[in-house]
Amino acid sequence: MQTRSVIMILADGARFDIIQDLLLKNQLPQIAEHLPHLREGVTAFPSTTGPAYLPYLTGCYPGTCNIPGIRWFDKNRYAKPFSRKKFRSYVGAETFFMGHDIREGIETIFGLTPNSHNIFNGITRGIKRRHNRTWFSRIWYWYYAHLTDHWALADKAAAKKIVQDLDHNPEFLFVVFPGIDEHSHLASPFHPETIKSYLHLDEAIGNIVKKLKKQERWEETAIFIVSDHGLSETKTHLGLNSFLEGLGVDTFFYPKVVFRYGFDAASMVSGNGMAHLYFKNQNGWAGRMPWEELIRRQDRLVEKLLERPEIDLIAGQRGDGTIVVKSRRGEATIRTTDGGILRYQVHQSDPFGYPNLPSSMTDRGSLELTFNSDYPDAPAQLLQIFRSARCGDLVLSATKGFDLRKRHEVPEHKSSHGSLHWEHMKVPIVTNLPLPQRPIRSVDIFPTMLKLLGRPIPEKIDGAPLI
Known part of the structure; x- marks a missing residue:
């Protein structure tokens, strides 16, 4: 099995059970029609934005990548008076350092597929600057949405940018939809505004498939919708x-x-x-x-x-x-x-x-x-x-x-993630390709995508291809 291109949409914070329920209620018609294969996967620990992106981008766990959390402290570096990289928080300006902080020798899918494009993702090791479509605008979308709670704007911008970017025929396209995660933190994973973010994602799939069919590329494109973690309500x-x-x-x-x-x-x-x-x-x-x-x-x-x-x-x-x-x-x-x-x-x-x-x-x-x-x-x-x-x-x-x-x-988290509990660790994997009926780890998707693209799979990664 081989394709000419892969699109991966990371729906940050999407829960498997919610996607499954919405599909059963016929509320995600575009996903149901075009991406009929839903599998339950398990993410990496810590089950949090950023570190849990790494399995999809590298095939390696956060521990293997030496990014053990969205915040960390390096005891060995701190012991040296003039050392850099002593501590990090990827919440804020230091988010731009995550790609640099990944352990040397770890290859990303961006470096392995040179015609890779990136939208709204801050981990950019290996990506060509001109292919990082939102390298400057991402921080402004996030800042505006943080101040206004208008995360639908970012999701709709992501959807629009995908359709525009398809004119450049990327071999691999990685896109982040932040709305589900952010509305879950603001209210609940089950809040109506959070559910709307799933519906926006469904609408985006319809427009993506329409564009691919117009280009006569639908039959040779694999699409994955994945998540980095679930969330549970916090009291x-x-x-x-x-x-x-x-x-x-x-x-x-x-x-x-x-x-x-x-x-x-x-x-x-x-x-x-x-x-x-x-x-x-x-x-x-x-x-x-x-x-x-x-x-x-x-x-x-x-x-x-x-x-x-x-x-x-x-x-x-x-x-x-x-x-x-x-x-x-x-x-x-x-x-x-x-x-x-x-x-x-x-x-x-x-x-x-x-x-x-x-x-x-x-x-x-x-x-x-x-x-x-x-x-x-x-x-x-x-x-x-x-x-x-x-x-x-x-x-x-x-x-x-x-x-x-x-x-x-700020604002207060009404929902949280990061733990080892199943509500944080279980994630959906939705695709237009049949996948085996067995437990899947998020690290398995990276080598699967490379195999679909006919690209070599790096040795000593944590994942294994599913096809």
């Missing part, structure tokens, strides 16, 4: 940095990062349903603090965090590389062997509530066994995020209905 916010400071831990956090010195910890929240916590080591900042040392030095910190109803899961890494994950339900360890086998050991009771997972699984086997649980693919996702040198000493996943950022979030 209560925990100010994680304030909580830590209440325990006597002087904490560095965004946006208060200018002229901050002498702190003992850093809190970097993403989504706002997950967070990285970083702690100063005994002899300075360099190096991850092993789980054993953290338990010894931080005076019951893990227990105190788990006493908070807002915090669902906490993970850290032992000195030997083993991941430890704890919740109020139980505790487990996760590691991989040299042969790539995932070892999962429960201590007393399972922290995810999984029913009797085997102690040894293949990577894909762990996906299949956890796919329909409350925490799909969580063991593999925790392993991948700790690959990043910028990952926290502790990784926190929030309880459904809560998030981890109270102040400095």
Whole structure:
């Protein structure tokens, strides 16, 4: 199977169950007619805008790309007085640095398909400047929509720009529709304004197909609608940095990062349903603090965090590389062997509530066994995020209905994402091509698109082609 062009529309924040429900109610007629294949996929952790784009653009997890969150702190860089890239928040002006911050050697689909075009996406490694159609205008659309809550304007602009760009016959076109995510944050994933964003997307598909048919290119074009994460409604916010400071831990956090010195910890929240916590080591900042040392030095910190109803899961890494994950339900360890086998050991009771997972699984086997649980693919996702040198000493996943950022979030988030819970991790994959009936990861779409285009697939990526 091969096509001459691929269009990928990333409907930021789209939930699988909502798209499925709207299709069943015949409210997405253009998608139903032209993109009849709907599959349920699982995104990457953290399930948040930006890092969760990377699987589609690189075939690699955020941990592999060394972008472990929308905010991060680099302990090794911070330990060096004159080093750059010590910390980041991709919310705001630093969003332009994300492509530069991806680990060296990671190739994007833009670089692998030279006639690639980009609309409203800020991760631009490999794209030719003239093919980045919104490199200047994107920030102004986002700024206007942020001030006015008029995100339909950005979605409609994206739809119009796709049709215009088809005149240039791109081999690959990547487009972001932000409306679903933004209206979900402002109100709810199920709010009428959010649902309207799905309907705008459906209208856009009709116009895209009409243009492709006029060009006699419809039969040779593959279209994917995907999402980077779902969302769940948020009722209560925990100010994680304030909580830590209440325990006597002087904490560095965004946006208060200018002229901050002498702190003992850093809190970097993403989504706002997950967070990285970083702690100063005994002899300075360099190096991850092993789980054993953290338990010894931080005076019951893990227990105190788990006493908070807002915090669902906490993970850290032992000195030997083993991941430890704890919740109020139980505790487990996760590691991989040299042969790539995932070892999962429960201590007393399972922290995810999984029913009797085997102690040894293949990577894909762990996906299949956890796919329909409350925490799909969580063991593999925790392993991948700790690959990043910028990952926290502790990784926190929030309880459904809560998030981890109270102040400095304007406007207030009424819905959140970022966690390991299924409402954040499950995503739709909609296409005009038949796909196998098996669990799909977002990293699998990248090699699938390259195979469709007849392009070589890079070695040592995390995904596998679906065709």
